[in-house]
Amino acid sequence: MTLVADVASWLAQPEHWSGPSGIPVRFAEHVYYSALALLAAAVIAVPAGLLTGHTGRGGFAAISLANxxxxxxxIGVLTLAVLAMGxxxxxxxxxxxxxxxxPVxxxxxxxxRGVDPQLTDAARGMGMRGREVLWRLEVPLAMPLxxxxxxxxxxxxxxxxxxxxYVGIGGLGRFIVDGQSQQRIEQILAGALLVVVLALAVTALFALLRRRLIAPGLRARSAASATA
Structure with missing residues (x-):
């Protein structure tokens, strides 16, 4: 229990919650880097996934590239990127x-691609065009995935x-890296704990988005398929 007490003591110290190196600033930096990367990935991957999934063309190449x-x-990609861009x-x-x-x-x-072909055929039979089928049928049904x-x-x-x-731009990893250099295990664990808390907050946010964006029937069906 001594280690747990040491971590709690480190987190309770006021100096760790203020200033440019404090937990709120590092937390905000971490959220910013993460949100920026996720937004960029979504801008690239969601349109590519919708296009290949809707048309059925280029899907094998896209999935192979993703895998x-x-x-x-x-860390290898980061090393190469640092060597190339500084x-x-x-x-x-x-x-x-x-x-x-x-994953996106x-x-x-x-x-x-998993949307029932009979549904898309029915939508086209009702006069929907390709773009309408995608946005009014396929995207809502694909939203859980x-x-x-x-x-x-x-x-x-x-x-x-x-x-x-590791490249000197902050975030919660700063506590882990500094703790390693100073051999302070309580600081390393505190930094890791803060990352876990943020990951749990992200999970809760997506649970809320799921409730807001997906119809109850689709939520029940996707939950059933996940447990099958």
């Missing part, structure tokens, strides 16, 4: 976006954004 990107070590926010974002794109792309594609991909990417990005500290 290849999943195999890339984030220190700063850009290489960190490159590494985090590369991490976030695959794959889930968006699978969500659209799209949100799942975004949630997965968000949690991965939040957990991995600690690498920002």
């Amino acid at each position: 290849f990107a999943r195999a890339l070590p984030t 220190l700063g926010l850009v290489p960190v974002q490159a590494a985090l976006v590369a991490l976030a794109v695959p 792309l794959v889930n968006t594609y699978e969500g659209v 799209i949100l799942l991909g975004l949630r997965t990417a968000a949690i991965q990005v939040v957990s991995t954004a600690t690498i920002a500290a």
